Amino acid sequence: MSEKKRFKSVVVAGITFQAGSAAVDSATIISALVYQLSGSSVLVGAVTAILRFGWLFPQLIVGFLAQKSGSSMRYYVFGAFGRACMMALMAALLLLGADIPRWLLTTLIMLLWVAYAFISGIVAVPYNDIVARAVPSHLRSRLMATRFFGGGVLALIVIAIADRLSANLDFPTSFGVIIAMAAALMFASSAVFTSMGEPETKSKAPAKPGFFQYLREGVLVFKHNRLFRLFVYAQWCGGAVLMAMPFYVVQASEAGFDLARVALLLGAQTFGALASNLLWGWWGDSLGKVSLLKAIAIGRVFPPLAVIAVSLLGSGGWVYFVIFFASGALANGLTIAVIGFLMEISPDDQRPAYSGYFNAITAPAFLLPLLAGVLATWFGLITVFALSALAAVGQALILRRVSREMAS
Numbered sequence: 001m002s003e004k005k006r007f008k009s010v011v012v013a014g015i016t017f018q019a020g021s022a023a024v025d026s027a028t029i030i031s032a033l034v035y036q037l038s039g040s041s042v043l044v045g046a047v048t049a050i051l052r053f054g055w056l057f058p059q060l061i062v063g064f065l066a067q068k069s070g071s072s073m074r075y076y077v078f079g080a081f082g083r084a085c086m087m088a089l090m091a092a093l094l095l096l097g098a099d100i101p102r103w104l105l106t107t108l109i110m111l112l113w114v115a116y117a118f119i120s121g122i123v124a125v126p127y128n129d130i131v132a133r134a135v136p137s138h139l140r141s142r143l144m145a146t147r148f149f150g151g152g153v154l155a156l157i158v159i160a161i162a163d164r165l166s167a168n169l170d171f172p173t174s175f176g177v178i179i180a181m182a183a184a185l186m187f188a189s190s191a192v193f194t195s196m197g198e199p200e201t202k203s204k205a206p207a208k209p210g211f212f213q214y215l216r217e218g219v220l221v222f223k224h225n226r227l228f229r230l231f232v233y234a235q236w237c238g239g240a241v242l243m244a245m246p247f248y249v250v251q252a253s254e255a256g257f258d259l260a261r262v263a264l265l266l267g268a269q270t271f272g273a274l275a276s277n278l279l280w281g282w283w284g285d286s287l288g289k290v291s292l293l294k295a296i297a298i299g300r301v302f303p304p305l306a307v308i309a310v311s312l313l314g315s316g317g318w319v320y321f322v323i324f325f326a327s328g329a330l331a332n333g334l335t336i337a338v339i340g341f342l343m344e345i346s347p348d349d350q351r352p353a354y355s356g357y358f359n360a361i362t363a364p365a366f367l368l369p370l371l372a373g374v375l376a377t378w379f380g381l382i383t384v385f386a387l388s389a390l391a392a393v394g395q396a397l398i399l400r401r402v403s404r405e406m407a408s
Helices: 003-022 026-038 041-056 059-069 073-096 102-134 137-168 173-195 211-224 226-244 247-254 259-286 289-299 302-313 319-345 348-379 381-407
Strands: none
Touching (some): 003 102, 003 173, 026 102, 026 247, 026 259, 041 102, 041 348, 059 073, 059 102, 059 211, 059 348, 073 173, 102 319, 102 348, 137 173, 226 289, 226 348, 247 259, 247 319, 259 289, 289 319, 289 381, 302 381, 348 381
């Protein structure tokens, strides 16, 4: 398959997955679902913590296996189709579970969410490796921006349908239909991506160390590669910023927003991502991934501070549309920048290993939303948002050091 056709396949697969993942967004749809089922701040915090940790932790093992075998597509197939199956099962449970006791339904939903998160984590390493081999560096930010733009447009259609369903169907059936749409789009995405096949590697086949040697090499990379280490520190701070994400929808509810219309907040978030795509794509390819990372880190201070200000001033729930718009734009830029920068600092013949090292080392930081649920219970949501803002400042300062390291 030609480079142009591979580019198109990656974009189409990304667009359909982006729309599907929007329908099971952890900060809006799933948080609202769990909050209405349980009323628990701890479980709401667990939603994002489980997703982030489950996404990152398996990559250490998958990175080793992909590096050793020299092939990534087989792992992508298992992870991509597996996560779609988990969403299909969750949709079926919600569609058929109106008479199931709430505590049991909540437990089953959380178990399927754990399975979805960890199976999804299998996808990241092979996806990064295959895309890096299929698409040259100078086109990657534009590829990601195109993917997010097209996915955002399709997601808006999904969101419009989701809002109508939420308004016209009883809970939890409405969420079951929304998640069924997500599963269908994820199956379509998986089929398109796998149909293009795996590009040949242009580098010499790497050595195939045992697992413990692989781990030792990861420790050495962290110890001796200063740029890699600083990037890990920045990502730890990024994980702390995300501790507040599932609680934006809870705070909006307390400000008077009706969670039956949660799809509207997701729409604002998606509009933010959509409106910013061209900017982030141009910025990452023209000014560099580090420059984009720094700008995003500074911007991430705004949403938590805005929530604090809204809470103190007693403004209406409509302000949260602006906050979710900004959050969507910043999250989109962060994804483009992090994936692009990690690809650039990873040697061609060790990219699966570096992805595995990076994501496994940073995984514990993404458990912080679970801690945030406890903090919210004992000290209130404002404490969580204040800590999130401080973490964003810390990330920006570390990325300044990364920029100086790149320049030296």
